[in-house]
Amino acid sequence: xxxxxxxxxxxxxxxxxxxxxxxxxxxxxxxxxxxxxxxxxxxxxxxxxxxxxxxxxxxxxxxxxxxxxxxxxxxxxxxxxxxxxxxxxxxxxxxxxxxxxxxxxxxxxxxxxxxxxxxxxxxxxxxxxxxxxxxxxxxxxxxxxxxxxxxxxxxxxxxxxxxxxxxxxxxxxxxxxxxxxxxxxxxxxxxxxxxxxxxxxxxxxxxxxxxxxxxxxxxxxxxxxxxxxxxxxxxxxxxxxxxxxxxxxxxxxxxxxxxxxxxxxxxxxxxxxxxxxxxxxxxxxxxxxxxxxxxxxxxxxxxxxxxxxxxxxxxxxxxxxxxxxxxxxxxxxxxxxxxxxxxxxxxxxxxxxxxxxxxxxxxxxxxxxxxxxxxxxxxxxxxxxxxxxxxxxxxxxxxxxxxx
Ligand code: NIG
Ligand code: FE
Numbered sequence: 001x002x003x004x005x006x007x008x009x010x011x012x013x014x015x016x017x018x019x020x021x022x023x024x025x026x027x028x029x030x031x032x033x034x035x036x037x038x039x040x041x042x043x044x045x046x047x048x049x050x051x052x053x054x055x056x057x058x059x060x061x062x063x064x065x066x067x068x069x070x071x072x073x074x075x076x077x078x079x080x081x082x083x084x085x086x087x088x089x090x091x092x093x094x095x096x097x098x099x100x101x102x103x104x105x106x107x108x109x110x111x112x113x114x115x116x117x118x119x120x121x122x123x124x125x126x127x128x129x130x131x132x133x134x135x136x137x138x139x140x141x142x143x144x145x146x147x148x149x150x151x152x153x154x155x156x157x158x159x160x161x162x163x164x165x166x167x168x169x170x171x172x173x174x175x176x177x178x179x180x181x182x183x184x185x186x187x188x189x190x191x192x193x194x195x196x197x198x199x200x201x202x203x204x205x206x207x208x209x210x211x212x213x214x215x216x217x218x219x220x221x222x223x224x225x226x227x228x229x230x231x232x233x234x235x236x237x238x239x240x241x242x243x244x245x246x247x248x249x250x251x252x253x254x255x256x257x258x259x260x261x262x263x264x265x266x267x268x269x270x271x272x273x274x275x276x277x278x279x280x281x282x283x284x285x286x287x288x289x290x291x292x293x294x295x296x297x298x299x300x301x302x303x304x305x306x307x308x309x310x311x312x313x314x315x316x317x318x319x320x321x322x323x324x325x326x327x328x329x330x331x332x333x334x335x336x337x338x339x340x341x342x343x344x345x346x347x348x349x350x351x352x353x354x355x356x357x358x359x360x361x362x363x364x365x366x367x368x369x370x371x372x373x374x375x376x377x378x379x380x381x382x383x384x385x386x387x388x389x390x391x392x393x394x395x396x397x398x399x400x401x402x403x404x
Contacts, residue, residue: 060372064326119154128394298336
């Protein structure tokens with residue numbers, strides 16, 4: 001981060017979650033100091049800053065963290081939305097060759113440049129809605145060639161764009177036509193993962209997490225176990241889809257394998273919840289999907305009561321076309337009965353935890369990355385209370401200490 005990116009937020013007395021007036025100053029992309037506005041102003045009075053932002057009457061919050069997205073693809077599925085509204089289930093469409101398989105066909109045909117352009121636009125829309133760190137999955141290639149194409153696109157964005165990215169290899173997103181789940185698992189373990197290891201060593205592609213869609217009719221529990229275990233052995237964090245449409249004992253498996261996060265969990269068992277809490281395995285809940293597919297809501301309250309680290313994600317994909325973490329928080333509060341502070345924590349520090357980045361991201365603390373948003377309201381709750389139209393509310397989005 002160059003000196004030109006130094007930034008201080010001044011003349012502001014806004015309450016943090018504990019009601020104290022605080023103000024952060026960022027320097028070299030990191031948060032330099034936090035404290036009462038007058039003390040911070042004194043601390044920085046000698047220094048010249050590239051930019052000072054008057055935040056009087058506004059709120060500063062940590063940049064939002066989106067813990068689960070599928071943002072690289074071609075082949076949108078608005079026609080399937082109409083089918084779902086008419087009563088088709090997600091799996092009806094999947095079994096008929098639509099769903100993920102439809103997007104896979106189009107993504108295989110798309111050029112790397114086309115995929116990058118649409119991905120970049122989507123990331124910009126996410127940033128505009130306050131997201132400064134996002135998990136991005138591959139998974140619409142299924143074959144090695146297209147999975148690598150997607151991961152290269154994610155890598156390019158990671159290097160070129162201001163938003164933080166946690167990259168996930170999700171080659172086990174669906175079982176390719178003509179294969180069984182164990183056969184697809186063999187191919188991933190024997191061909192895809194060794195290639196990723198090689199590209200990781202040469203510094204061409206950086207992958208953080210490994211994902212599997214563990215679901216009845218997709219990847220069974222034992223194939224899921226084999227893939228996740230192999231990914232873990234090569235140093236990837238386990239972060240996978242589980243217990244979404246059917247109870248699979250995915251939570252129990254994830255806790256046993258030391259998963260960093262499991263997503264969905266609409267059908268998680270009581271034992272799975274306890275196992276996740278004990279293992280400090282976070283739950284990434286996806287209110288958009290439960291809403292869109294009219295699924296049973298994940299039991300957020302039970303998870304919170306049992307001490308599970310609950311995070312949130314938009315699940316942006318052609319099935320759940322939502323870029324906005326404020327909308328996700330709103331849905332989490334209304335449909336999953338989370339409180340507003342719980343939803344904010346789930347969309348910031350807990351989501352950073354789900355990505356293994358809570359030491360550096362997800363909260364306003366000295367030494368952490370200068371990722372924050374400034375909202376044009378004296379009550380931070382407006383970010384959640386308001387249903388849509390956040391562009392006017394979110395006045396600045398700051399990533400690595402720089403207004404974007
Ligand atoms: O998290 N459940 C699996 N994967 C995605 C859906 C992907 C798709 O339908 O294209 C999800 O909801
Ligand atoms: Fe997903």
